[in-house]
Structure formats: structure tokens, C-alpha cells
Amino acid sequence: MAIKFASNFSKKFASKEIFLFDLDGTLYLGRKVLPGAKSLVNKLHRLNKKVFYFTNNSSRSDAQYVRKLRKMGFPCEASQIVMSTHTLIRGLKSKGLKRVYCLGTPAMKSMLKRSRIIHTSVKPQAVVVGFDKTLTYSKLLFASRLIDKGVPYFVAHPDFFCPTDRGPEPDCGSIALLLEKTCRKKPIAVYGKPHPWMIDEVIRRQKCSRSKMILIGDRLQTDILMAKASRIQSLLVLSGETKRKDLKASKLRPDFVLRSVAEILL
Numbered sequence: 213m214a215i216k217f218a219s220n221f222s223k224k225f226a227s228k229e230i231f232l233f234d235l236d237g238t239l240y241l242g243r244k245v246l247p248g249a250k251s252l253v254n255k256l257h258r259l260n261k262k263v264f265y266f267t268n269n270s271s272r273s274d275a276q277y278v279r280k281l282r283k284m285g286f287p288c289e290a291s292q293i294v295m296s297t298h299t300l301i302r303g304l305k306s307k308g309l310k311r312v313y314c315l316g317t318p319a320m321k322s323m324l325k326r327s328r329i330i331h332t333s334v335k336p337q338a339v340v341v342g343f344d345k346t347l348t349y350s351k352l353l354f355a356s357r358l359i360d361k362g363v364p365y366f367v368a369h370p371d372f373f374c375p376t377d378r379g380p381e382p383d384c385g386s387i388a389l390l391l392e393k394t395c396r397k398k399p400i401a402v403y404g405k406p407h408p409w410m411i412d413e414v415i416r417r418q419k420c421s422r423s424k425m426i427l428i429g430d431r432l433q434t435d436i437l438m439a440k441a442s443r444i445q446s447l448l449v450l451s452g453e454t455k456r457k458d459l460k461a462s463k464l465r466p467d468f469v470l471r472s473v474a475e476i477l478l
């Protein structure tokens with residue numbers, strides 16, 4: 213069955229100035245670049261369109277994403293990477309929090325440090341929860357003690373699992389839920405997609421009206437929900453997590469739907 217989308221899609225797509233791409237499930241799947249993804253992004257660059265790469269994955273740093281995307285063949289500068297960690301940092305800074313106990317990878321801690329937010333176990337002002345692939349029980353226990361004593365905690369992104377070609381892996385949202393159930397306290401804020409701050413981060417870097425932006429992603433509850441919350445148009449691709457039956461069952465309606473980015477013709 214052919215997927216229906218507006219007949220003037222190509223024209224509408226080409227009239228956009230800023231293209232916000234989700235990564236996994238949209239431009240690549242695990243370690244495999246999806247067909248048509250590289251030629252599309254390279255073409256957008258040749259047309260002087262602005263491209264931003266969105267990810268909730270707080271286990272890596274922006275510098276690591278630059279290296280990964282370049283290696284895969286996508287043109288990429290650090291200023292094009294928009295991560296959950298960026299919005300988390302902005303949230304912490306807006307509250308004047310500079311000393312945190314971070315349940316995160318060394319890569320995440322390095323991003324915090326660059327923004328003068330240090331990881332410490334000595335009188336931290338807050339607990340920060342990321343996609344900590346270096347998690348240990350003693351770290352969880354230490355964070356629980358702090359939260360139980362009333363130290364506020366902040367979560368980088370809500371994802372419960374990270375899809376991989378070997379199956380789902382426990383992600384930031386699951387680690388945060390473990391703390392929430394243990395301490396019976398909710399986090400102060402959960403950043404990353406679908407938090408509209410991810411879009412605000414782009415507008416801060418690149419002044420542009422929302423009508424000139426379009427988000428391309430594979431997840432309804434993060435990518436499409438964020439686009440809706442931020443009042444920008446969205447294109448759902450069915451090359452990742454969302455299947456046709458999920459879309460049918462959901463109340464969330466993206467503006468456009470395609471099987472993959474390979475179907476985008478400019």
C-alpha cells in the first residue's frame with residue numbers, strides 16, 4: 213500500500229531553510245547508513261540549507277558525534293549537533309547549578325565541564341542522570357542517598373531503552389525511573405526530545421522563523437511530539453522505530469510520512 217502524503221511535498225520541503233535530522237532510525241540504523249541519507253544531506257549542504265543533527269543520546273559527546281558522522285560521510289561541524297546534554301546544561305545554568313553529581317559517562321562529564329559545571333561527590337547542588345554506560349551499583353546508591361536527602365535531580369532525556377542491532381539497551385529514562393522508584397521523588401526536569409528546548413537551542417544558534425524549519429525523525433513520542441510542541445512541521449520516516457500500525461494507533465499526526473529519506477526528492 214502506497215503511503216499517502218501531500219502531492220506538493222517536494223515543493224514544500226525544498227522551500228524550507230533549516231532541516232533538523234534525527235539520527236538513529238532516520239539517517240542510519242546502528243552502524244549502517246540508510247540508503248539515500250548521505251546524498252540528501254550533501255545535497256542540502258550544496259543548496260546552502262542549514263542542517264542540524266538531533267540526538268538524545270547523552271552517553272557520547274558532541275565531538276564524538278562529529279567524528280562519527282564525518283566517518284559515515286555526512287558533512288558535520290560541532291555547531292550542527294544538538295544533544296539532550298546541551299538543553300540539560302542550559303537548564304542547569306538557568307538555575308545557577310555548577311556542582312553536580314553526574315551519573316554519566318566521561319564524555320558527558322567532559323561536556324558539562326566545558327560549560328563550567330563540575331562533577332563532584334562533595335556537597336553537590338544537584339544530581340544529573342544521563343545515559344550512563346559506566347553505571348555501577350555504588351554510583352546508583354550514592355545518587356539515591358543524595359536524592360533521599362533532598363538534593364534535586366535532573367534527567368538528560370526520557371528514553372527508557374536505546375535500540376541497537378543486538379536488541380534494546382537500558383537507557384537514561386530507565387536509570388532515572390530506578391531512582392524515582394527508590395526515592396519516591398520525581399525529577400525536577402527531563403530534557404532532550406520531546407522537550408521544546410531542543411528546538412529553542414537551534415533558534416538560539418541560527419535565527420530563523422519556525423515556518424522555515426522541518427524536523428525529520430522516526431519516533432512519534434520524541435521527534436514528532438517535539439515538532440508539534442514547538443509548532444514546526446515534521447516528516448516521519450518509517451525506516452526506524454515507528455511502523456505503519458504504530459502510526460495508525462497514534463493520535464500524533466506528522467505533517468508528512470515517507471518510508472525513508474530516500475523518498476525525499478529535491
Ligand SMILES: [Mg+2]
Nearest residue numbers: 234236237430
Ligand atoms: Mg531515531
